[in-house]
Amino acid sequence: MSDDFEEQSFGATTVWYGAKRGKYPQGNSLVVRGTNETIVIDPSLGLVARGALAPRADRVLHSHCHEDHVAGSFLYPDAPWHFHTADLPGIRSLDGLMELYGYPEPIHSAWRKTVVSQFHFTPRPDAKGFRDGDVFDLGGARVRVIHAPGHTRGHCLFHVEPDDLVYLADIDLSSFGPYYGDAWSDLEDFARTLEAVRAIDARWYATFHHIGVLEGRAAYIERLDRFTAVIADRERRLLEYLAEPHSIAEVAEHRFVYRPGDPVAFAEAVERRSMSQHVSRLLRAGRVREVEPGRFQRRDA
Numbered sequence: 001m002s003d004d005f006e007e008q009s010f011g012a013t014t015v016w017y018g019a020k021r022g023k024y025p026q027g028n029s030l031v032v033r034g035t036n037e038t039i040v041i042d043p044s045l046g047l048v049a050r051g052a053l054a055p056r057a058d059r060v061l062h063s064h065c066h067e068d069h070v071a072g073s074f075l076y077p078d079a080p081w082h083f084h085t086a087d088l089p090g091i092r093s094l095d096g097l098m099e100l101y102g103y104p105e106p107i108h109s110a111w112r113k114t115v116v117s118q119f120h121f122t123p124r125p126d127a128k129g130f131r132d133g134d135v136f137d138l139g140g141a142r143v144r145v146i147h148a149p150g151h152t153r154g155h156c157l158f159h160v161e162p163d164d165l166v167y168l169a170d171i172d173l174s175s176f177g178p179y180y181g182d183a184w185s186d187l188e189d190f191a192r193t194l195e196a197v198r199a200i201d202a203r204w205y206a207t208f209h210h211i212g213v214l215e216g217r218a219a220y221i222e223r224l225d226r227f228t229a230v231i232a233d234r235e236r237r238l239l240e241y242l243a244e245p246h247s248i249a250e251v252a253e254h255r256f257v258y259r260p261g262d263p264v265a266f267a268e269a270v271e272r273r274s275m276s277q278h279v280s281r282l283l284r285a286g287r288v289r290e291v292e293p294g295r296f297q298r299r300d301a
């Protein structure tokens with residue numbers, strides 16, 4: 001096992017880092033220990049890599065149903081698995097998960113294999129649902145659900161007491177910015193969520209990828225504002241590009257979410273889904289017009 005696999009404790013909560021601080025496809029998982037129960041949140045490939053040293057748990061909570069957040073859930077076949085009710089269809093079957101992504105062929109078939117072979121996707125028809133405001137009382141420690149949709153419909157944060165730690169899941173504060181490239185992602189929901197979570201005032205802020213744990217609201221707000229600004233930056237670049245009329249296929253090929261040449265198998269689908277949401281909202285705002293069927297141009301161009 002490499003030195004990358006560290007653990008860091010914050011009272012009842014321990015962060016189990018994945019390789020490279022949880023850089024995708026790895027992630028950082030949380031373990032919260034109460035006097036009655038121990039829960040694990042978002043079992044990642046980092047837990048799988050630990051083998052017999054992976055933490056034990058009575059219950060598994062998931063921030064949302066994405067391949068990297070359920071990659072180690074199979075380690076807990078006897079524990080109940082919980083998701084927000086809106087993401088439950090994704091864990092009940094592989095077909096349900098693939099609907100959540102909504103990728104077209106040939107990406108669909110390749111990705112369907114990858115989520116099983118690399119991310120150990122294991123359907124769990126009896127997974128349980130939770131909702132915003134639900135509290136898991138572990139005895140001396142509590143985990144409260146904060147619904148924060150946009151990344152997926154059921155994406156949630158968790159606030160852990162008494163540690164005053166907020167787990168931000170895939171509001172990951174990375175330089176990549178917000179991801180809203182799946183069929184079940186929603187740009188407008190994500191933008192509303194980012195406004196709402198700005199009010200969160202906690203001692204610790206943990207993310208699933210890259211950043212690890214931040215201390216204090218000032219550090220959080222600085223990162224959050226930069227993360228949020230990526231949405232406006234993508235839109236600004238799109239408007240520049242739409243000085244000339246372009247189709248969605250051309251927009252996708254130009255690359256606004258990924259960099260040209262990024263080796264991401266599903267990039268084309270994600271660009272399409274992400275940037276067509278930007279085009280839709282610019283159409284609604286009257287800043288872009290459809291100059292001929294399927295071709296869009298900035299109004300003032």
Ligand SMILES: [Zn+2]
Pocket residue numbers: 064066151170
């Ligand atoms: Zn995700």
